[in-house]
Amino acid sequence: xxxxxxxxxxxxxxxxxxxxxxxxxxxxxxxxxxxxxxxxxxxxxxxxxxxxxxxxxxxxxxxxxxxxxxxxxxxxxxxxxxxxxxxxxxxxxxxxxxxxxxxxxxxxxxxxxxxxxxxxxxxxxxxxxxxxxxxxxxxxxxxxxxxxxxxxxxxxxxxxxxxxxxxxxxxxxxxxxxxxxxxxxxxxxxxxxxxxxxxxxxxxxxxxxxxxxxxxxxxxxxxxxxxxxxxxxxxxxxxxxxxxxxxxxxxxxxxxxxxxxxxxxxxxxxxxxxxxxxxxxxxxxxxxxxxxxxxxxxxxxxxxxxxxxxxxxxxxxxxxxxxxxxxxxxxxxxxxxxxxxxxxxxxxxx
Amino acid sequence: xxxxxxxxxxxxxxxxxxxxxxxxxxxxxxxxxxxxxxxxxxxxxxxxxxxxxxxxxxxxxxxxxxxxxxxxxxxxxxxxxxxxxxxxxxxxxxxxxxxxxxxxxxxxxxxxxxxxxxxxxxxxxxxxxxxxxxxxxxxxxxxxxxxxxxxxxxxxxxxxxxxxxxxxxxxxxxxxxxxxxxxxxxxxxxxxxxxxxxxxxxxxxxxxxxxxxxxxxxxxxxxxxxxxxxxxxxxxxxxxxxxxxxxxxxxxxxxxxxxxxxxxxxxxxxxxxxxxxxxxxxxxxxxxxxxxxxxxxxxxxxxxxxxxxxxxxxxxxxxxxxxxxxxxxxxxxxxxxxxxxxxxxxxxxx
DNA sequence: TTGTATGCGTTATCAT
DNA sequence: ATGATAACGCATACAA
Numbered sequence: 202x203x204x205x206x207x208x209x210x211x212x213x214x215x216x217x218x219x220x221x222x223x224x225x226x227x228x229x230x231x232x233x234x235x236x237x238x239x240x241x242x243x244x245x246x247x248x249x250x251x252x253x254x255x256x257x258x259x260x261x262x263x264x265x266x267x268x269x270x271x272x273x274x275x276x277x278x279x280x281x282x283x284x285x286x287x288x289x290x291x292x293x294x295x296x297x298x299x300x301x302x303x304x305x306x307x308x309x310x311x312x313x314x315x316x317x318x319x320x321x322x323x324x325x326x327x328x329x330x331x332x333x334x335x336x337x338x339x340x341x342x343x344x345x346x347x348x349x350x351x352x353x354x355x356x357x358x359x360x361x362x363x364x365x366x367x368x369x370x371x372x373x374x375x376x377x378x379x380x381x382x383x384x385x386x387x388x389x390x391x392x393x394x395x396x397x398x399x400x401x402x403x404x405x406x407x408x409x410x411x412x413x414x415x416x417x418x419x420x421x422x423x424x425x426x427x428x429x430x431x432x433x434x435x436x437x438x439x440x441x442x443x444x445x446x447x448x449x450x451x452x453x454x455x456x457x458x459x460x461x462x463x464x465x466x467x468x469x470x471x472x473x474x475x476x477x478x479x480x481x482x483x484x485x486x487x488x489x490x491x492x493x494x495x496x497x498x499x500x501x502x503x504x505x506x507x508x509x510x511x512x513x514x515x516x517x518x519x520x521x522x523x524x525x526x527x528x529x530x531x532x533x534x535x536x537x538x539x540x541x542x543x544x545x546x547x548x549x550x551x
Numbered sequence: 552x553x554x555x556x557x558x559x560x561x562x563x564x565x566x567x568x569x570x571x572x573x574x575x576x577x578x579x580x581x582x583x584x585x586x587x588x589x590x591x592x593x594x595x596x597x598x599x600x601x602x603x604x605x606x607x608x609x610x611x612x613x614x615x616x617x618x619x620x621x622x623x624x625x626x627x628x629x630x631x632x633x634x635x636x637x638x639x640x641x642x643x644x645x646x647x648x649x650x651x652x653x654x655x656x657x658x659x660x661x662x663x664x665x666x667x668x669x670x671x672x673x674x675x676x677x678x679x680x681x682x683x684x685x686x687x688x689x690x691x692x693x694x695x696x697x698x699x700x701x702x703x704x705x706x707x708x709x710x711x712x713x714x715x716x717x718x719x720x721x722x723x724x725x726x727x728x729x730x731x732x733x734x735x736x737x738x739x740x741x742x743x744x745x746x747x748x749x750x751x752x753x754x755x756x757x758x759x760x761x762x763x764x765x766x767x768x769x770x771x772x773x774x775x776x777x778x779x780x781x782x783x784x785x786x787x788x789x790x791x792x793x794x795x796x797x798x799x800x801x802x803x804x805x806x807x808x809x810x811x812x813x814x815x816x817x818x819x820x821x822x823x824x825x826x827x828x829x830x831x832x833x834x835x836x837x838x839x840x841x842x843x844x845x846x847x848x849x850x851x852x853x854x855x856x857x858x859x860x861x862x863x864x865x866x867x868x869x870x871x872x873x874x875x876x877x878x879x880x881x882x883x884x885x886x887x888x889x890x891x892x893x894x895x896x897x898x899x900x901x
Numbered sequence: 902t903t904g905t906a907t908g909c910g911t912t913a914t915c916a917t
Numbered sequence: 918a919t920g921a922t923a924a925c926g927c928a929t930a931c932a933a
Contacts, residue, residue, distance in 0.1 A: 573921075
């Protein structure tokens with residue numbers, strides 16, 4: 202047999218015994234089975250017994266008996282990223298409302314460990330898996346990941362991607378294209394004519410989509426952005442900083458820096474200031490995401506607002522109540538938020 | 552019986568059958584029991600069978616049979632708080648290293664739900680519970696919480712508090728007193744003589760400790776801070792903002808604002824700037840925690856650095872390998888980080 | 902309405 | 918070294 206019962210382990214049998222009822226009755230009294238009901242008197246006796254003994258149901262045993270857990274698993278790359286943290290916040294809220302748990306499985310910032318993470322969550326028999334982050338090239342580890350997902354789903358698991366589209370998988374998406382396009386429009390109307398775009402990594406799907414949509418709309422407006430004004434960089438604060446450094450060193454001309462996320466914009470802004478640029482007045486800055494703390498930057502940063510908490514909440518909702526056949530899709534709007542980093546340009550563009 | 556086996560459910564029995572061995576052998580081959588060993592040939596056959604069938608062990612069943620899970624539970628108040636997010640990041644790292652999982656149980660920012668959260672985690676039979684946040688008054692819900700903790704521990708569970716001290720419970724602490732005292736010293740040496748202290752809520756233990764230590768050291772230096780220069784407020788950005796507004800409206804005199812955490816300082820700084828104060832030169836600002844993004848504030852914010860990731864990592868380590876008898880204690884140092892928000896005062900204090 | 906008995910998937914004990 | 922089987926704690930189909 203497995204380990205002998207540790208002293209403190211109170212089981213439902215103990216409760217039943219103390220209450221003088223059968224195990225089944227105790228179970229029904231505590232949980233309240235569907236069609237069965239139990240006499241009020243007995244029920245109270247059972248509850249009192251449970252209370253006295255300090256009974257706490259064993260979720261693992263319940264999971265086995267019921268064939269399902271109350272846990273949702275989320276694959277996380279970097280919990281400290283404020284963009285993701287906000288999404289995760291929405292997820293915890295949604296789980297709290299439903300009396301569910303959220304189990305984190307981290308890739309440790311190594312994307313190639315994603316399949317492994319999915320398998321782990323599968324092993325836990327989580328009710329659903331939430332896959333966040335838009336960092337996957339479509340090939341390479343893709344097959345391994347697809348296989349892990351396929352197996353999980355074949356076991357009856359639910360999976361939804363957040364912010365990224367996977368064939369045959371339910372998803373929560375945001376309007377990256379629209380947001381970028383409207384940002385391009387808004388900046389144009391503010392008088393900006395020569396954007397420098399910090400695109401982020403080429404393999405990063407979200408970054409690429411945002412950058413391309415921005416470039417496309419700018420072109421429509423008659424604003425052609427030469428390749429040297431499109432800088433590839435890491436999707437991080439340091440990446441933005443580095444990109445800005447390069448841009449300044451190479452004497453790049455421009456009136457605004459547009460990054461595909463907020464931390465890159467922040468890093469770039471700081472780098473520019475250190476280089477003596479009059480941030481805002483001389484050179485505008487814009488990000489994407491509207492993470493917390495943007496109002497503490499000086500100047501406050503213009504960005505595209507993403508409903509991150511809502512993404513988290515909706516992904517849980519979709520995972521729990523959605524179709525689960527790959528047709529489920531929730532689209533969240535994005536809105537441009539103009540702040541002090543992009544003052545209206547008065548003079549003619551340089 | 553519970554639900555009928557869903558089609559996709561591959562069990563160890565299936566694997567054993569395909570490999571032509573007994574269930575016991577399959578188990579040993581896959582997991583590798585302690586003293587038992589299995590012939591290499593059989594082991595490979597089993598592994599191949601598992602691979603073919605896409606077998607994934609059921610963690611719930613393992614938990615039952617083994618009497619222990621591989622999961623650590625963490626009680627979280629607000630995941631989006633950057634201070635906590637950093638701690639949680641350290642926790643996920645530590646769990647990843649150990650092949651463990653992290654399950655979040657949120658209070659939804661309601662402190663009185665903490666006992667309930669502990670019971671939930673207890674129900675999951677997590678290997679350890681990590682209790683974060685220093686927000687508990689010693690009375691009130693305390694009893695309920697203590698009872699929940701007592702029961703959990705009596706079942707063999709481990710529990711460690713992070714950033715707060717509970718009688719008889721292992722803990723990871725930081726040097727709040729020392730940090731505050733050294734901050735007071737450093738600011739004094741920079742020439743600041745009339746601090747305005749944003750203490751945070753009175754019932755918040757951490758905030759109180761930080762504030763008191765600061766006041767004490769200031770007094771030692773001959774700097775008496777009158778009660779009206781000690782402002783109670785929410786422990787949030789909005790709280791700092793509001794406190795600053797009140798201070799300015801009431802015409803409070805001072806040369807520096809010292810908050811018991813960073814977000815309050817940030818909020819206060821922004822409020823002051825909006826009111827036309829020359830932030831930094833005219834009025835200094837300091838926080839506590841050194842959360843991410845402080846370098847993006849303008850001026851960059853002086854603070855007391857806390858090794859937040861390390862707190863997370865150490866708390867997991869303590870929970871897993873510590874004594875578990877309440878004698879375990881890890882103390883982490885804090886260091887003052889002077890930045891642009893507290894320039895050296897040249898003139899005589901006003 | 903209540904009780905009895907079985908099964909969930911795995912590990913560990915005991916015998917071989 | 919391998920196999921048969923009890924036990925983990927609970928929910929439920931079935932009998933009463």
